[in-house]
Amino acid sequence: EEAKKVVLTLDDSLPKPTKAKVYQLESKRDQRIKISGWVHRLRAQKGMTFIILRDGTGYLQVVLSGKCTETFDALTLSIESSIEVVGTLKAVKEGQSAPGNHELVADFWKVLGKAPAGDEAFTNKVNKDSDPSIQADLRHLMLRGETASNVMKARSAVLSAFRDVFKDMRVLEVTPPCMVQTQVEGGATLFKFDYYGTPAFLTQSSQLYLETCLASLGDVFCVQESFRAEKSLTRRHLSEYTHLEAELAFIDFSDLLDHIEEAICGVIDIVLADPAISAIINELNPGFQKPSRPFMRLDYKDAIKWLRDHNIQKQDEDANGDKIFLADGSPQMSDHQVGDDIAEAAERKMVDTLNVPVFLTGFPKDIKAFYMKKVPGDENFTEAVDLLMPNVGEIVGGSMRISDYDELMAAYKHEGIDPAPYYWYTDQRRFGTPNSGGYGLGCERLLAWLLNRFTVRDCSLYPRYTGRCTP
Ligand code: 4AD
Numbered sequence: 236e237e238a239k240k241v242v243l244t245l246d247d248s249l250p251k252p253t254k255a256k257v258y259q260l261e262s263k264r265d266q267r268i269k270i271s272g273w274v275h276r277l278r279a280q281k282g283m284t285f286i287i288l289r290d291g292t293g294y295l296q297v298v299l300s301g302k303c304t305e306t307f308d309a310l311t312l313s314i315e316s317s318i319e320v321v322g323t324l325k326a327v328k329e330g331q332s333a334p335g336n337h338e339l340v341a342d343f344w345k346v347l348g349k350a351p352a353g354d355e356a357f358t359n360k361v362n363k364d365s366d367p368s369i370q371a372d373l374r375h376l377m378l379r380g381e382t383a384s385n386v387m388k389a390r391s392a393v394l395s396a397f398r399d400v401f402k403d404m405r406v407l408e409v410t411p412p413c414m415v416q417t418q419v420e421g422g423a424t425l426f427k428f429d430y431y432g433t434p435a436f437l438t439q440s441s442q443l444y445l446e447t448c449l450a451s452l453g454d455v456f457c458v459q460e461s462f463r464a465e466k467s468l469t470r471r472h473l474s475e476y477t478h479l480e481a482e483l484a485f486i487d488f489s490d491l492l493d494h495i496e497e498a499i500c501g502v503i504d505i506v507l508a509d510p511a512i513s514a515i516i517n518e519l520n521p522g523f524q525k526p527s528r529p530f531m532r533l534d535y536k537d538a539i540k541w542l543r544d545h546n547i548q549k550q551d552e553d554a555n556g557d558k559i560f561l562a563d564g565s566p567q568m569s570d571h572q573v574g575d576d577i578a579e580a581a582e583r584k585m586v587d588t589l590n591v592p593v594f595l596t597g598f599p600k601d602i603k604a605f606y607m608k609k610v611p612g613d614e615n616f617t618e619a620v621d622l623l624m625p626n627v628g629e630i631v632g633g634s635m636r637i638s639d640y641d642e643l644m645a646a647y648k649h650e651g652i653d654p655a656p657y658y659w660y661t662d663q664r665r666f667g668t669p670n671s672g673g674y675g676l677g678c679e680r681l682l683a684w685l686l687n688r689f690t691v692r693d694c695s696l697y698p699r700y701t702g703r704c705t706p
Contacts, residue, residue: 504525638671
């Protein structure tokens with residue numbers, strides 16, 4: 236009853252506070268400031284209340300004492316409530332620690348939006364030990380946690396670093412459409428929808444559109460969502476992912492590999508040079524070291540030999556592509572042969588053993604996409620590359636593109652693709668074909684590697700995968 240009567244008022248005799256965000260506080264010591272955020276942590280002791288305030292740009296310790304701790308709101312304050320605080324920013328005393336080594340000593344504060352307490356309290360709802368599907372339903376709240384928000388901050392830094400790197404390399408950003416009527420990576424993973432009465436798809440890759448920009452804009456890139464109706468639930472497959480793709484004109488295969496290496500290492504240099512981001516990387520992936528250059532280059536045929544030599548086998552499949560099991564339920568395994576696709580498990584065992592980034596090159600044409608250029612003099616193989624990273628496996632897929640008109644027409648035919656809807660792509664081979672190549676990088680996979688996350692799902696804002704399209 237007494238507490239309800241205590242009312243705080245802003246003391247106008249004090250210096251007028253300046254509005255600030257946590258990231259700006261370094262230069263505001265001993266000044267009176269006004270700051271708003273969410274109650275991240277809360278501790279009351281000996282007539283004082285200590286709040287760790289979170290405003291998205293950082294964390295700040297707020298100290299309430301005296302009258303500030305005696306209001307009804309002070310006595311009922313709950314985690315995740317939003318509040319506004321006015322006070323003086325003071326360096327913490329010797330031997331004490333707080334984020335930024337300062338704390339805000341409040342002379343006024345108020346609740347803006349109160350969060351539930353008791354059973355419905357945030358900490359009861361959002362628990363990092365709870366069932367993964369409950370956590371997935373609560374993604375919108377999980378994102379407020381330190382780990383999830385650190386991943387998202389690093390993600391933002393990585394995307395921005397790619398833009399810087401491409402600007403330096405004079406590669407222009409374009410925004411291709413997501414709604415398309417052509418496939419790029421095979422019919423099996425297309426999401427189909429009704430487009431004003433005609434069938435259309437969500438894009439699997441913006442590659443073909445990027446290729447059409449070369450003749451007008453030179454080298455181009457995009458950061459666009461790609462969509463894959465993947466049948467398998469794995470820790471590295473999403474149904475929607477952020478696809479960073481680039482296309483380069485008048486290059487050869489070795490230029491393509493050099494460019495991918497240069498772009499990725501450039502991005503790593505930029506993010507490590509940012510103290511806030513390098514601290515996040517160090518916390519999530521202790522001991523992370525920038526990979527040494529040049530990256531290892533491994534020809535597909537040598538990889539098959541490596542897998543055989545290391546007794547890493549593959550599970551056999553029947554004519555329908557279904558996995559074969561023995562009578563006792565165990566998988567029927569056999570040695571890899573030249574011509575085989577290297578499946579996820581074998582790929583990861585290989586790259587985890589090598590424990591460095593690996594450019595795997597020269598895949599058989601029959602397991603690769605229709606547009607890929609053949610290796611000169613070895614026509615059953617392609618000038619294609621996957622970049623494999625330890626712990627994750629493939630993070631980049633790219634290739635040189637078929638530049639010859641007749642060869643492209645034969646490739647459509649071989650793949651059973653009707654060339655009619657591809658007329659605009661085919662025209663690139665008719666009106667001054669370049670020798671070109673490009674690649675796509677899965678942003679969530681790069682982040683899973685950089686931040687040592689078990690699954691790409693943790694690297695997506697709101698991950699979509701089989702059975703999940705919410706929240
Ligand atoms: O190897 P992919 O299928 O290649 C292409 O789409 C090319 N058209 C790209 C190009 O040359 N412009 O996909 C490229 C990358 C993969 O290496 C992987 O990192 C990521 O996209 N990726 C996925 N990431 C998450 N979930 C999925 N289902 C993914 N499928 C591919």
